Amino acid sequence: MYSLLAYIIQVNILLAVIYLGYYGLLKRLTFYRLNRGFFLIGAVFSFAYPFLDIKSLFRKHVEPVGKWLGYLPDFYTQQVGKSAYTLENVIYSCIVIVGLWFAVRLCLQLLSLLRIHIYSRKAIWKTYWYQNVLFPIVPFSFLNKIYLHKEQHQEPELYNIFKHEDIHVKGIHSMDILMFEILLIVCWYNPFVWLMRRAVRQNLEYLTDQQVLNKGVDRQTYQYSLLNISKQGASLGVSNQFNFKFLKKRIMMMNKKKSSKLQLSKYAFLLPIVIFSAGAFTISKADEKITETTEVVREKQLDITTRPDTTKTPPFEAKFLKSKSEIDQTQDYLYLYDRKVLSKDDFFQIDDSELYGMMFSSKGALKVRYADYNDKDGIISAYSKEERDRQQEQRAKALYVIDGVMQEGKESMDALDPNEIESIDVLKDKTATERYGDKGKYGVIIITTKK
Known part of the structure; x- marks a missing residue:
């Protein structure tokens, strides 16, 4: 899987796009129910879209994964060790540490809610069931319960509060509210998430005010009651409070003329913008595999083997094996040791201490290099430590050809951006020397970039 940091960046970019889309096009509309759905679906989509192949909606990928993998030889190597003290790990640590602080804060708010619930008694006012708290609080609701201190309010106030x-x-x-509190814990470093969290709360108040007025409550009486309700007492940030913070904006939105149905076109306009933005920042599964494969070419010791020059290669599965116990001995595999064919019995007699590594390739790999063994179920390749040393020496002398230009040494490849590589061909022995003379006697790696 590609870097977690890349995923974090992609998620937060789309969250920013979603908020900016709301702020620029939807904020002043009175379609509060649609705005609520926009926020909820947008937040979920932001976390899911990096795993989706959205780019396929815009173009067809030019290089199938199978063809790319077909260019690679059978090899097994040990990855170069990396220090744990990297900039990426420092970023992860900061995100987690501060995120934990916000998580603790949310837990404390929930504990405060539990305390209020404990110090409350179930009661009924007309047709409304509620929790009558024993001390002054700002009226609020959480899940399926309404909390208030009844003695703190007059009868007209109670009617509007309960409505x-x-x-x-x-x-x-x-x-x-809980969903966006959790989103804040995960993405606290994104200023657009803070703004989105605030916008979600505002929109819920607008939606609620709209539905209260739709029930026949007089607008002017309702607005005056909002101004007169007592604001003294405890309050919780995690609840649906009888909110006074945005009271001026709420009254303005209540007095606002309902948006025309023509304004619904803004949602239709915003949808392709969000999808296009997601496609622009998505690492598709195919591109992910290409990036991983390029990193293998960079960081690991390549075994340069022969591949037919122009033959189209079918996709096949390849994976590394840690021990012989992972081999399914009920299958009829082609066994190779240092690229030499061995019988199954001879292969399993090799001392494990002599092995540098093993690799399994599925049946599709037979068509690439071992067409005479098409009746086999796949390939088990093993390499000795001696062969590893020989490969390392040979790889250092390989000829690299990038977009038709010969380059000596792997430094030229290391300087390439993996996302710019379209394909890799590997030539060796007679095929390499016929095309590139003595310069290709140690093998040739042909790289074609998208440029």
């Missing part, structure tokens, strides 16, 4: 909070309860608005 308001009952809509929060029936709309399960607490789940939206």
